[in-house]
Amino acid sequence: MDAQRSQIFLDFEKIQHLGPSHSVKHRGPEAFHQVLVQGDLRGLKVMVGEYREDVNLVFEVCSKEMEWQAKPLALGLSGLWSLEYKQELTSPLCIAASHGYTDCLQYLLQRGARPNMVVGNKSALHAACENAHADCAELLLEYGANPKLLTEEGLSSLHLCDTAQSFRCAKLLLKYRADVNQLSEEYQESPLHVVARHGLHNHTHLYLRYGASVNTLNIHQESPLASACASAWRPEDQEDYLQVCKVLITHGANVNSIDHEKRSPLHKASKNASLQLVQLLLRHKADVNAIDYNGCSPLANVIQTAPFKEELNPHCTVQTLLNYGSRKVWPAAFPKVLKTCAGSPKTIEVLFNSYQQIHVTEEWMEAVPEELFQLHRPFYGSLFALASSPRSLQHLCRFAARKLFDNQCHTLIPRLPIPKCLRGYLLLEPEGLVY
Known part of the structure; x- marks a missing residue:
């Protein structure tokens, strides 16, 4: 100037x-x-x-605007709107x-x-x-x-x-x-990062057609694909982000890139319980058992977020990860999972049915708040009834079949010449009760 x-x-x-x-x-x-x-x-x-x-x-x-300002606790105020x-x-x-x-x-x-x-x-x-x-x-x-x-x-x-x-x-x-491919100064983001983060698939197509680098990393070592997966948290935006990720993967995006905390796109999609993104990433060979710096797998991420994502049916994401060979939660940690996901009984059911036999204890009963127990009484009643009973023969057969198919459950079970309801059972479809 x-x-x-x-x-x-x-x-x-x-x-x-x-x-x-x-x-x-x-x-x-x-x-x-x-x-x-x-x-x-x-x-x-x-x-x-x-x-x-x-x-x-x-x-x-x-111009005069109201601005929130923090005030000292000695004044007895946590904050104050002031005209600035x-x-x-x-x-x-x-x-x-x-x-x-x-x-x-x-x-x-x-x-x-x-x-x-x-x-x-x-x-x-x-x-x-x-x-x-x-x-x-x-x-x-x-x-x-x-x-x-x-x-x-x-x-x-x-x-x-x-x-x-x-x-x-x-x-x-x-x-x-x-x-x-011009990068922003502070976060070293490309324009592709920006449109991926906002779920703009038409922009994404356009930039890639003009030579945008699909695997550029920003200051947090996050790729455009990872940015899209991390931002897909609203139910109404899922389809937009799915289209963005499809375009990025088609143009060679690395589905197993990791950021500075070793979180992959699958970690981020799982944390958002974005089922279609999780399925897309897994179909393109995303590592279902990748571990981040906090020791969390994609399965652990969706379990942590399940209570806040009920509108996205987080149990479906859990089910998908297990059918692609995700390692199960350590049995001794199951009471913690129960406490975290008590408000998502379908998630608990899918996880519980992935084990051959897991001992139900009194600690489990204490982990479920009374109001949630009453709200989901049929399921939790059936779960706690197994404290003194073994799993059914039908469940044990399911476990044996799944162990045989291992990380190919998602591919092989749907091909079996058996009734659709039985295929669903083998793929851990929740029924509202366990036995």
Whole structure:
């Protein structure tokens, strides 16, 4: 920014009361700012053409906002909302681009506004892409905006294309030679990391078509595939992340890459109880028994998160991992599992049925809170009844068959010429009771 350029201080609470017609009748930064915010092209032409306002002016806009502040315990308060002044630097070009005012933007560029001026922490192109205004982005690029320019936070315009609506912006940036493998400064993330994390499969296709490196690692040694698997935690977003991961794997993503904590994509997908992602990764030879720095396997991860993921049926993920050969929980640790997953009886049932015989003790009964026992009384009644009884012959036959098939249960059992219900039994489908 030019050192000679003056900064204009504006009180937002004051200027927001100026209407379009009122603004044009007054000279000065407040009126100039107002016509820009409202996209008033006629007023803008008056301010620049007649009143000679500088199209490269820097505004420092002040506004009052409530901010949460922690207070000392001696005051008897854990926190307090206080009214603070917030200040933000911006320019006419950034204002027009962020609001999508293409006609105002074009007029400013024609009058000499500099497309690569960074004000505050970003340029007008950053503002346009951040708000998915493709027409503004195209206009700026035509006037020489640099698609590789970074914000003060170290992000390129391509990094800011993180919504489905920004797809056209991303296409334009790449058309104008944006670097699809440009890394952000702080976290060393590629644009592919960003769109994978947001579940944007169209962007993912686009970036890979333009040569994005599918196995680039960020500062945490996390790949785009791992970023996608870690972010797939909302039920309504599962299909989007599945499509992203399919595209990444098709283009050669390493399903067994590990981050700085030795967590694989399968660890992350399992922690989210993302069944379809877990199945996809396992079909592509993900290591079902990988161990992270905390000594946790993918199975341990889904067990830990099961009580919070009931809407995603975590027992199905547990079932899938066991059918692909996951090592079982150490029997002596089962009371801890029971305590963690008491609210997910189907998860407990699937795990319990993966053993030939495991001794049910009084400690197990104490691990289940009374309210959960009453809520799931038929299941827990059948489970605790086995404290003095062996497992049924039918279960022992199931265990023998599964031991024979080992880590190929998922492949071989569905091929057996037996009734569908019996195949489900061998694959540990829960029934609501154990015997």
